[in-house]
Amino acid sequence: MQEQIHFYYTNDLHSNFENWSRVVGYFKAEKERRTSEGSSCWMIDIGDHVDRVHPIAEAFMGKANVQLLNDAGYDFATIGNNEGITLAHDDLYHLYDDAEFQVTCANLHSMTGHEPFWQKPTINIQSAGGVKIGMIGLTAPFNAFYELLDWHMSPPFQTLEKYIAELKKETDVIVLLSHLGITEDQEIARRFEDVDLIIGGHTHHLLRTGEVINNTLITAAGKHCAFIGEVTLTWDYAAKSIIKKEAHTTDITHKAKDLQTEQTLYDMSVRADKLLGHPVIHLEQPIEVKWFQQTEMMQKLTDTLKSWTEADVAMLNAGLLLDQFPAGDVTYKDIHHICPHPINPCTVELNGDELVEVVRASYTKELTELKLKGFGFRGEVIGKMIFSGLEVDTVIRKDGHEYVEQVTRNGRPLDPDKTYKLATADTFTFGRLLPEIAKSETKQFYLPEFLRDLLADTLRTHFG
DSSP states (O other): OEEEEEEEEEOOOTTOGGGHHHHHHHHHHHHHHHHHHTOEEEEEEOSOOOOTTSHHHHHHTTHHHHHHHHHHTOOEEOOOHHHHSSSOHHHHHTTTTTOSSEEEOTTEEETTSOOOTTEESEEEEEOTTOOEEEEEEEEOOOHHHHGGGTEEEOOHHHHHHHHHHHHHHHOSEEEEEEESOHHHHHHHHHHOTTOOEEEEOSSOOEEEEEEEETTEEEEEEOSTTSEEEEEEEEEETTTTEEEEEEEEEEEOTTSOOOHHHHHHHHHHHHHHHHHTOSEEEEESSOBOOOSSSOOHHHHHHHHHHHHHHTOSEEEEEGGGOOSOBOSEEEEHHHHHHHSOOOOOEEEEEEEHHHHHHHHHHHTSHHHHTOOOOBTTBOSSOOOOEEEESOEEEEEEOTTSOEEEEEEEETTEEOOTTSEEEEEEEGGGGSTTSSHHHHHOSOEEEOOSOOHHHHHHHHHHHHTO
């Protein structure tokens, strides 16, 4: 006798609701089909469903996202870094209070001494035929951010070692819900032969038919729910084991929308507009925003960042602001629209030579015109870098490019042996955009404030 067990999943929606009603319509049809067959099927989300780039997520601090998962009939979820480090402690602590699905994240721990009641390190379920399935959730351990919000992330591999033996004793099948990324998933598959299935996310990788390493099937469905993932495990009762593992993803961008979900999203949008619609200031004149030129708005925002972080110098890229500020009342919705990024202020320590190199790199055409996606940035291009506390002398050469000739502070060259505290966007602490910043051994992140909170303060102080 054999039984087929089905898992449907989404990952990394990032509050991009364009395809969400298609997700719901597709899941409803599939659930009805599997139920009519008498097959077991479950719906799972692998995290980063919430992203405060969208007004609905911003207005309801992620709780509207949870309601959408409820309405869609999800069974299980784990959390992503966008749930974990873009919400204040209490907002995450209560995020899933009304969830009608179970949440597992084994490596998340509250530093307040009280864990959320919804948090489960593992979940045990049974198929229609009695196959015992154990689930464990893990998420990326960005402790430099989490601990500022009174959470601690235990190392994923050690956490898995802690629970895997227990799950092996109690269950027939072990499923990892992983918001760790493809590289970590592959390494887990190499090290932990008892993990039968990894449903993954975080790095937005699309595995159309999965990937098998040793005994483990690894899956993921890209981002923004353009694809829905499905895994089918075939269990043989005589062999008492899985005899077949299949994975595929379905492009749903052409599928029919669920009209009830469309109405729900519309209603949520209306309510979000009201919640975010309170005026912050009134402008007699519009404020211009330009990505490749210095403007008063960007200079004042950079000055605010320097003062707020008590830094020696500050720098921000003009591409952070996506639109103009019109004359009239400016609401928090307008501010969110103009600066939607879930980006936090941060400071790093650099010596004089390193700081000069950062300034030189920031003036290159390659960085200024870079079309960046990710690292929290939700804009189009990096744009011109604006500085506070530094004087930068440049020259336009024959090739038309702007080059840095001299960097001074209070009229004097930077001291190569002196350490300077630089305030900037946390975007630049990741990857290879500005290596000197990324390599700095002293970084301080400011949470839960986003740069748009400083933008609101700047408007009140200098433009109200």
